[in-house]
Amino acid sequence: TQLLEQSPQFLSIQEGENLTVYCNSSSVFSSLQWYRQEPGEGPVLLVTVVTGGEVKKLKRLTFQFGDARKDSSLHITAAQPGDTGLYLCAGLFMEYGNKLVFGAGTILRVKS
């Protein structure tokens, strides 16, 4: 069992659809980061959430941090082919000395 579970593992949708991906743990994060990794490239930071209940928006992307700081979600509105990639969440866990732990990621494919 992984410390950080991401779901779904794979998502294939049509351009214009909405989607949500999830990042869950049984442990509390001190903060959580979302990265996007496009094919052939390294992960790039999208956002960091720190406060329980926090909501951050980045154009069509909405990030939410759970009140108990054990889960997070990423919602994409009107997905575009350029959103295709691997979405990774990474949490800093207080009980593990604030080490950064990554989830296995959600592969998103947006078809035009």
Added chain:
Amino acid sequence: ETGVTQTPRHLVMGMTNKKSLKCEQHLGHNAMYWYKQSAKKPLELMFVYNFKEQTENNSVPSRFSPECPNSSHLFLHLHTLQPEDSALYLCASSPNGRVSYNSPLHFGNGTRLTVT
């Protein structure tokens, strides 16, 4: 243009070969990292260097040997690898050796390694 550059982008090597991966960061950071990325698995932290000193070795087999001559350069020397070592090897940097909410990782584009 990425602030973290990795070479080569692709590498195919036999199990008896010796090769090296190179990483260079142009961000003025003091910490550098090696991660292994395999399909459907979380990124695995291998090594951390902070101010040229190794601060973390995550139980990595000795066939992987890191070298950090200065804060801008990081190498991963490879010898007698196994086919299961085939993966994407990512280098990253951060301002200091303690990743925090305001000090995230900056990744290179990786070296795709295939061991035959």
